[in-house]
Amino acid sequence: MTTRLSATSMPLAGVAMPAYDPESCGAGIVHIGVGAFHKAHQAVYTDTAMGLAGGDWRITGVSLRSADVASALNPQDGRYLLMVRDEAGDSARLIGSIAKVVVAPAEPDAVIQAVASPETRIVTLTVTEKAYGIDRATGGVDVTHDVITHDLNNPTTPKGLVGFLIAGLSRRREREAGPLTILCCDNLPENGRLVRRIVLDFAERVEPALAQWIARTVTFPSSMVDRITPATTSQTLQDAERLSGFSDMAAVETEPFSQWIVEDNFAAGRPEWEAAGALFVEDVAPYEKMKLRLLNGTHSLLAYAGFLAGHETVGEAVRNEALRAIAERQMQASAATLPPVPGIDLDAYRAELLARFANRAIRHLTYQIAMDGTEKLPQRICAPLGETLAANGDACAFAFAVAAWMRYCLGVTDDGRSYDLQDPRQAAIAARLDGVPRDADAIFDALSALQDVFPKELAGDPRMRGRVVEALSTILELGMAEAIRVHARRQVDRTRI
Template sequence: MTRFHSLQNLPATVAKPGYDRDAAGIGIVHIGLGAFMRAHLAVYTDDALAAAGGDWRITAIGLRSRDAIDQLNDQNGLYTLLVRDAETAGRVIGSIADAIHAPSDPEAVLAALAAPSTRIVSITITEKGYGIDPATGGLDVNVPAIAADLASDLSAPQSAVGLIVAGLAQRRAEGTGPFTALSCDNLPENGHILKRLVLDFARRRDGDLADWIEANASFPATMVDRITPPQTEKTLADARALVGADDRAAIETEPFSQWVIEDDFCAGRPAWEKGGAVMVTDVRAYERMKLVMLNGTHSMLAYAGHVAGHKFVRETMADPDLKRLIDRHMRTAATTLDAVPGIDLDQHREALLARFANPTIDHPTYQIAMDGTQKMPTRIFDATLAAIDKGTDTQSFAFATAAWMAYVKGAIDGAYAIRDPREAELLSVARSAASPEALLNALFALPGFVPDALKSHDVFRKTVLLRLRVMLEDGMRAAITREAAAI
């Protein structure tokens, strides 16, 4: 079948970009060309271009695999977005102009970053891509890509932070002016974290450059939300049927989408609000709500669900006992929150439960379970401390913590890979722990992982241990049943 590469002859049932792609220049460089970016930022940008125009198309940068790069370039940047609900709707996104594989063409990447037309550099690289030292919150100079960039002349940066610093350094030298660095990852105060890491990196090389970046560039915080499962053969088959051509870059997602953005851009921005984005002065209440209600619940159900044999999130919602635990976790998480402007938390919880149960979305629990040492502190441990401070029950957070530990222990026989930046360390601990108590103590002792206030909280430790014993001795299924019966 012919490869999808043109907007010509598309069926009337498929929506296409509502603007002249050739007339819209490039204003955004995006680092991290994954499915989420294509289901979120690229879609909001597509809508903004259709509503308000402007030179805001995107050059996408891939740091590792070049598969997605080649797929998009072979298709003139076009791809199908499938929105899964009772019926599947198809839409072609045109906001990506081109894509560059950084390891293969570093000169082109730096040229894109330094181009006067580039006003925003956005990133979706997941938590582990930032190079955060878990002990200090600063730059981890032992991360191979960070270490290589610090030791180099930055002519071919390997890390996202290195790329941003290299681009800003060249713009300063050429008098081009700064760009806005925009994090779109699930990190609390992600813009502030990115700024801290960029300045840390820059100061290790050039103090004057760091001062210039701090004074001129901007790093807005954002809260992003849209469930985007990995591409499957069904994704490709459904896209092929909709557009009448072979679309290897097609992705699928859910109907819901949310983007809350701190409106702090030093060089302008697209009219993202025209696509439904919410522009605010402070994102923190929204991002905390998402981290503890959606992301935290996702982590809990992913560890418990995966170990119990549930492949997809929708399967956990079809398990009556686990569904009760999912609902309990969201309710408990909501009690740790202050008021969120414009949000009714009970209605938000009901909407989340409906999203999780969407029968057309194959969101793997194993995908959510990866990178636990990066996710547990912000999704579970911070919420636990907030619950303790507010006098709220912590049993659901204890269950989530125990489920993560059981997930780690379950990997020692090779049944699955943990897929965590500290995987070797976790497996070593799990293999040497002869009892549930030994496992808990060793995992709690991991450097830069569990907050000191939680490590020393005897009641919480005992609550976790009680559940971990059941999971390891009687199995996750028994633990889920027993936990649900106690609610």
């Protein structure tokens, strides 16, 4: 039986090791949402920064739901292998920046204490969009959200992200533990401002004086993160054991590319992440919007259309020449909605994205990316579509993505296999589609009425309706694989006119 990876598993032949002694460094960061992406991104930047500049910046991880990540990392003293895959081969590095992981349902007070600790100077976040409980109409908390409702009524025994933040901040204020930075690392527009608005709204409902203290004491910088990170599989774990000689239940795989752009607004110091390659700027918004619309928006198109066309991975989907052409058209249209992005050549950025998507060494599943569509479409597809129409542009470039999502909402493949939508509004989608015939107009009417996904002015625009219904009709009639080819030809024909 192979020995489990741990702090004593050193050195590992052929594996890059931490350039510092992790156990000699204190924990200064709490990270909520320790998943594959965090382990491939922020934890790696922190590991590199500590190796170069030192500091008590190890990470106390928090899992809001499952104990799996704690069961994987804690017996390994927080150690895990980062495997970087490209077509030239794999490389491996041992990461030591995570000190431990706390499971919120099992140890709720430990989470609150971690946020309240004076040693904690930064709380970072990577959770699903639905975990924030956003009311998209007001920008505050959604008081109809089950977890938000519970936490508002039980502020000292929270279950959700915002509730734990408020409970920790309340205790921090009581103990005079000092200022704090809450750094969102999720794919949300102006994510720092968004989280600040949610936190203050929640706090105001619980205790107005706490909201005032938070406004004075806590900063909420925005950030943009980028690194394609597939879910860990049994193959990931097998390869980690092959490379290290140890059993590693927390290994993660990722691509060579990594980017982190951060607003430099920290209340109590930070690691020297810039030494690890992070870029600190005054305004993250242009970079956020670029990534949301070009990378994430294209990912959504490839996920819905690719999954229904039988492509298991993004790499397979983007190597479909017709689907790639549709993706390129959407990227061009999205780029036209962007403000200037300092230091970025958008043509080169789009070409680099397509090359990254096509990396044969990365198995990024279309079904994985397709989850939570109602949370993702508003900023990835609907926002640039609305701006394009407002400028009297053509909705055609975005229509196929919207139509593909609507077809995906039917929950069955062209050959009759059912699948779960993995969407927080799955029940609402099912209710909208109940009794609706398999007709493009009827499906469009049912789903475009989801106002938290499609604003009224967008759903009611005949130019959008015409293009989406046309694309959806073709998908329903011919099946997704053939519809992709037909739509790509239509794009070429329209371009020639």
